[in-house]
Every structure is written in C-alpha cells, then in structure tokens.
Amino acid sequence: MITQKTNHMEYQENMEIVDSAIMDQVLSARESFDPEAYTEEDVKRALQKDVLHPEDFAALLSVAASSHLEEMARRAQEETRKHFGNSVAMFTPLYIANYCENYCIYCGFNCHNKIHRAKLNAEEIEREMQAIAATGLEEILLLTGESPKMSDVSYIGEACKIAKKYFKVIGLEVYPMDSKDYAYLHSCGADFVTVFQETYNPDKYKDLHLGGRKRIFPYRLNTQERALKGGIRGVGFAALLGLDDFRRDAFATGMHAYLVQRKYPQGEIAFSCPRLRPIINNEEINPRDVHEPQLLQVICAYRLFMPYAGITISSREGSRFRDQIITIAATKISAGVDVGIGGHSEKEAKGDEQFEIEDGRTVEEIREMIVRQGMQPVMSDYIYV
Numbered sequence: 001m002i003t004q005k006t007n008h009m010e011y012q013e014n015m016e017i018v019d020s021a022i023m024d025q026v027l028s029a030r031e032s033f034d035p036e037a038y039t040e041e042d043v044k045r046a047l048q049k050d051v052l053h054p055e056d057f058a059a060l061l062s063v064a065a066s067s068h069l070e071e072m073a074r075r076a077q078e079e080t081r082k083h084f085g086n087s088v089a090m091f092t093p094l095y096i097a098n099y100c101e102n103y104c105i106y107c108g109f110n111c112h113n114k115i116h117r118a119k120l121n122a123e124e125i126e127r128e129m130q131a132i133a134a135t136g137l138e139e140i141l142l143l144t145g146e147s148p149k150m151s152d153v154s155y156i157g158e159a160c161k162i163a164k165k166y167f168k169v170i171g172l173e174v175y176p177m178d179s180k181d182y183a184y185l186h187s188c189g190a191d192f193v194t195v196f197q198e199t200y201n202p203d204k205y206k207d208l209h210l211g212g213r214k215r216i217f218p219y220r221l222n223t224q225e226r227a228l229k230g231g232i233r234g235v236g237f238a239a240l241l242g243l244d245d246f247r248r249d250a251f252a253t254g255m256h257a258y259l260v261q262r263k264y265p266q267g268e269i270a271f272s273c274p275r276l277r278p279i280i281n282n283e284e285i286n287p288r289d290v291h292e293p294q295l296l297q298v299i300c301a302y303r304l305f306m307p308y309a310g311i312t313i314s315s316r317e318g319s320r321f322r323d324q325i326i327t328i329a330a331t332k333i334s335a336g337v338d339v340g341i342g343g344h345s346e347k348e349a350k351g352d353e354q355f356e357i358e359d360g361r362t363v364e365e366i367r368e369m370i371v372r373q374g375m376q377p378v379m380s381d382y383i384y385v
C-alpha cells in the first residue's frame with residue numbers, strides 16, 4: 001500500500017517504467033527558471049520572434065512580462081488565427097465514477113472525504129451519452145476518480161465503446177496506466193489522454209499527495225509517453241495553477257509538452273489550464289495568487305511557445321473570461337457541464353461533484369456565444385473514412 005511514508009520518487013511494482021530522460025530535463029529546467037530574472041527587453045525580444053525557444057517562453061512567464069499582457073494577447077491571437085482559423089471546438093465532460101483511492105489534500109474526491117460515491121453502469125452511461133449527444137456535441141471527455149479497483153480498465157473500455165456509438169472524438173481523464181492498457185483503450189475508441197501533473201515541484205507534490213498510486217511522481221509524469229506508446233492519438237498536459245509557484249509550474253508544463261512533442265512528433269499536444277477551485281468540506285482551498293491576468297499570461301505564453309497545441313478552457317472559469325479567451329488563444333471550450341455523477345439525464349446526480357463550476361451555460365448558450373464573438377463553433381473536425 002502506498003502511504004505517506006512511501007518514497008514518492010520511486011516506482012512501485014506493477015508500474016511500467018519508460019526509458020526517458022524527459023522528467024529529469026523538465027525538473028532541471030524548472031529548477032533553473034527564475035521568474036524574477038528577466039527584463040522588459042527579454043520579453044520584447046521574445047514577442048518579436050516567430051519561433052520561440054525555451055528561454056523566450058521563460059521570459060513570457062516572468063514577472064517582467066506581466067506588464068505586457070496586451071501585446072502578448074495580440075501576438076497570441078495572431079498565432080491562433082494562423083493555425084486554427086476562427087474555429088472553437090466544443091465538448092462536454094462526463095463523470096462516470098467518482099471513487100478514488102488517492103489522498104490529494106486539495107481535492108473533494110479524495111479517499112478521506114465523506115462524499116456520495118457512485119459509478120454509472122452501462123445503461124446509465126448510455127443514457128447520459130444519449131442526453132449529451134442530443135445537444136449536438138460530437139466530442140466527449142470521460143472522467144473517473146482514480147480507482148483502478150472500482151473503475152478498472154475494462155470498465156473504462158466499455159464506456160469508450162458506448163461513447164463510440166454517439167461521438168466522433170473521445171478523450172479520457174482517468175488514472176495513469178501502462179502502455180498496454182492505453183493500447184486496449186485506444187482499441188475501444190479512445191483518442192486523447194489528459195493527465196494533470198498538478199505541480200512539477202517534487203517536494204510540494206510529496207506534501208500534497210499523501211497516499212495512493214498518484215503519490216508516485218515519476219509514474220504520473222511519464223503518463224503521456226506511455227499513452228503515446230500505446231497508440232493514443234493525442235495527450236494533454238496541465239499543472240493545477242495555484243498549488244505551488246504558478247510561473248514555475250507553467251514553465252515546467254510547457255517544457256514537458258515541448259519535449260514530448262519533439263520525441264513523439266506524431267502526437268497531438270494540448271494544454272489545460274486549471275486553477276484551484278473551492279471544494280466540498282474544505283473551506284480553505286481557494287485559488288490564491290493566480291487571478292485572471294496571471295491566467296491570461298500563462299495561456300498566451302503556451303500559445304506563443306507551442307502555436308499548434310490545443311488549449312482547453314474549462315467551466316471552472318467564469319463566462320466573461322471564457323468568452324474573451326476563445327478569441328485570443330483557447331481552441332476548445334466545455335459546454336453543458338455537470339460535474340456530478342449522472343446529472344445529464346437525471347434531475348438528481350447519483351454522486352457528488354469534484355469541484356464547483358463557474359460557467360454553467362448549456363451547449364446552445366455556448367454555441368450562440370461563440371458565434372456572437374465572431375468565431376465558429378466546431379463539434380468535431382475529424383472525418384472517419
């Protein structure tokens with residue numbers, strides 16, 4: 001059993017080890033990044049470049065760049081238009097289970113939190129998906145808490161098979177697993193895998209993740225590589241901004257994605273940009289120093305560093321911010337979100353929610369907003385032949 005006493009930097013039995021130098025490279029880049037060490041000139045130089053190097057990315061995440069947000073947003077908008085036109089993809093997350101064996105002290109689903117746990121069976125999953133598909137969405141993101149016991153790989157695989165009947169694109173936000181499991185889920189229809197590293201500071205990580213498989217830092221960090229080795233088409237990266245120094249964590253997230261992209265050029269890369277949200281039974285957890293201007297800075301820096309990467313903006317953020325960021329840098333937006341278990345087809349969700357959302361607009365309302373912003377809502381840009 002993995003507890004507070006388990007060395008978080010050591011792989012455990014039954015965890016696939018990939019031969020990779022990426023973790024060390026990311027950690028050493030994070031370590032040497034000093035957000036205070038950049039000047040206005042460094043920022044201006046970075047903003048003039050067509051192709052950014054890691055040093056330029058660092059400059060854009062620095063404290064000095066905070067006073068160049070307008071220019072960053074303008075440049076980010078140019079890059080987004082160049083690579084994505086004016087399209088904005090829509091999707092919705094579907095929580096199919098909320099059992100979790102990990103003890104992350106900042107999360108409402110953690111194994112010590114007394115919440116209503118539930119798991120949808122195949123009929124219930126199908127009902128939820130029918131209700132979602134009826135809104136016109138063609139992309140779904142399936143989520144579970146992290147319990148390989150209660151939501152095993154075959155359970156997730158069955159959910160993918162059902163999803164394949166209703167959706168063109170299937171993303172997963174579930175517990176990290178081995179490449180053979182990803183290969184199986186890919187064969188069931190899964191296209192994308194996103195795993196949040198939460199923080200790339202190993203010491204902080206140890207203090208925040210007190211038990212469960214998630215405590216093992218390298219196994220989590222190398223998830224995207226295992227997913228790509230398993231044949232998954234694209235992978236998502238994120239730090240939960242606000243857990244530790246957000247500038248350093250954003251820098252590490254970008255470096256992680258950049259290095260994975262260089263090693264696996266076939267993989268599609270995406271970023272999520274979550275900030276801490278209040279959770280059930282923990283009044284103390286709230287977003288701290290990452291306010292909207294800081295979030296905007298991070299998102300624009302991701303866009304300028306990796307112009308082809310997808311950027312998802314979640315319903316954790318308020319409508320005003322979401323409406324603006326899709327015109328600047330974000331390329332994917334969630335809509336019609338219910339973070340409880342089974343809330344799409346039933347009035348009463350079976351299980352509690354992981355966190356509170358800010359933007360509860362329906363699919364139609366988000367679609368209308370995208371059009372109002374002069375953008376084009378896209379349900380899916382994949383054609384299967």
Ligand code: SF4
Pocket residue numbers: 100101102103104107108109110111144145146214
């Ligand atoms: S963050 Fe994820 S792994 Fe951690 S307690 Fe919450 S659901 Fe479980």
